[in-house]
Amino acid sequence: MKIMIIGSPGSGKSTFARKLGTLTHVPIYHLDTYYWRPGWVATPNEEWNLFMTNLVKEEDWIIDGNYNRSLDIRMKEAEIIVFFDLPPILNTYRVIKRRIQFHGKTRTDMNEGCEEKLDWAFIKWVWNFRKNSKPAIEQKIAEYGSGKKIIIFRKISDASNVLKEVEKADTHPF
Template identity: 40%
Template sequence: MKNIGKRIMVIGSPGSGKSTFSRKLSEITGIPLIHLDKEFWNDGWVETPKDQWLEIQKSLIEGDEWIIDGNYGGTIDIRLEKADTVICFELSRLVCLFSYFKRVITNLNRVRPDMPEGCNEKLDFEFMKYIWEFPKKSGKRNKDRIEGNRNKQIIIFKNRRESNKYINNIKTIYKSNC
């Protein structure tokens, strides 16, 4: 296992475990965590205007260390330019949909830690459709972009066992370095 980088992108389907993984990785490494959903959405699920979003993205990557959790395909190249590591979750659509349902049930009408105030969890059928279509649409575009960057460390998880094993290995490495 290679050493983890200092500028890490975590991408993949909604419901795949990106946010949970990113939080654990940040806790172990001490690398600051940025949830793109928390930066993009405003109170009441209002989107940040595109020009402002581009500027926010550029400022987010200025730091020497970060873990950025989220896709946002329209701005992925901004993050990809500075990232040294890309972690991509490619879990099955059924697993991701099941996780989404579980998340909705657990957090219904509450704000998750990776979301801004005023964006309460809700059941969203359009979002379910997005999750179902993600592997063939957004996921494929994202994968095509990252595969063209051979100078990056690219880590792909096909299931939660792989991501959990990775987290446990990182934990062991960081404990032995203390």
């Protein structure tokens, strides 16, 4: 099973990925953990593309994260695409809450040495995610989504409902 999870920061991608991975026993890859090196140093483009190309060759995976530059690599190989399309107010609230909750700490889905941070540019990016990033994601889904299961979460309960289905199913309900 190859599942890619995308959406705005603060939408619940990582939490959903962790819970889904626990239920399905499919390995989880939080892209932030692999992209960011200690001190918030980005992985060089060529190295990142090679990493992504090799990662999607794995038999099973849940990949959590956006990284638009490598969307094509993941979408070509994904069997299931989960898109968190939640309201900007909720996502923005959650990234602010997360910043407070993890002040001076590194989240479990981040690489060591990348303490939680937040700046105005990031808040604006989260707030404008639907307007600025969603059209490109929808275009990629239209381009690569044929024959794949596409799941779009538009409210918080959508993710919870899918996890409940997975939990009570003998096999995954996808």
